[in-house]
Amino acid sequence: SQQGEEDPQALSIQEGENATMNCSYKTSINNLQWYRQNSGRGLVHLILIRSNEREKHSGRLRVTLDTSKKSSSLLITASRAADTASYFCATPRGNKAGNMLTFGGGTRLMVKP
Amino acid sequence: DVKVTQSSRYLVKRTGEKVFLECVQDMDHENMFWYRQDPGLGLRLIYFSYDVKMKEKGDIPEGYSVSREKKERFSLILESASTNQTSMYLCASGLNTEAFFGQGTRLTVV
Numbered sequence: 001s002q003q004g005e006e007d008p009q010a011l012s013i014q015e016g017e018n019a020t021m022n023c024s025y026k027t028s029i030n031n032l033q034w035y036r037q038n039s040g041r042g043l044v045h046l047i048l049i050r051s052n053e054r055e056k057h058s059g060r061l062r063v064t065l066d067t068s069k070k071s072s073s074l075l076i077t078a079s080r081a082a083d084t085a086s087y088f089c090a091t092p093r094g095n096k097a098g099n100m101l102t103f104g105g106g107t108r109l110m111v112k113p
Numbered sequence: 114d115v116k117v118t119q120s121s122r123y124l125v126k127r128t129g130e131k132v133f134l135e136c137v138q139d140m141d142h143e144n145m146f147w148y149r150q151d152p153g154l155g156l157r158l159i160y161f162s163y164d165v166k167m168k169e170k171g172d173i174p175e176g177y178s179v180s181r182e183k184k185e186r187f188s189l190i191l192e193s194a195s196t197n198q199t200s201m202y203l204c205a206s207g208l209n210t211e212a213f214f215g216q217g218t219r220l221t222v223v
Binding site: 031033045048 | 117146148154155156158201203205212213215216217
């Protein structure tokens with residue numbers, strides 16, 4: 001079952017522009033994570049935001065979380081061609097393994113040089 | 114750095130074969146997971162393990178089994194491979210919140 005749903009499914013921008021991806025989820029969470037996947041590779045953790053945080057920054061990444069709307073956004077500023085990848089939000093499933101995650105369908109980002 | 118290593122990047126197997134996908138992590142994590150990833154379906158959890166010899170089914174366990182005899186190793190077994198098991202398989206491990214992924218195994222069943 002997919003807890004998170006990303007929007008848009010695909011995004012194409014020019015280098016230097018900002019990219020914004022959105023994620024909606026269904027149940028209450030204590031944190032939300034964003035991962036990146038280069039084509040044909042595994043996922044890499046980008047950032048985690050806790051339910052008591054509204055915004056978090058890491059380098060060119062800015063994540064927001066609105067628990068009242070059950071939504072999160074990932075903003076990549078000043079994008080580069082190397083940012084081309086798929087981006088997934090992930091939420092905990094609430095069981096024995098705190099890092100057992102449910103992933104959204106992902107946003108495919110293409111940054112054109 | 115945490116390292117999660119999957120034994121193969123690419124595999125081609127025949128229908129009916131027994132297939133073993135191996136995953137090893139080097140950070141003494143208790144939790145390990147197997148996902149499969151298909152276009153349009155995202156990542157779906159097959160099995161997870163929260164301790165040696167402990168396992169629980171995920172969302173799509175049918176046709177798969179797992180083995181965790183040692184903490185660092187988590188194996189996914191396709192008892193009798195079928196063409197609908199052609200997919201990208203991703204192993205992950207973790208302690209509390211963040212999951213660390215291997216590079217993935219692209220399995221083709223012909």
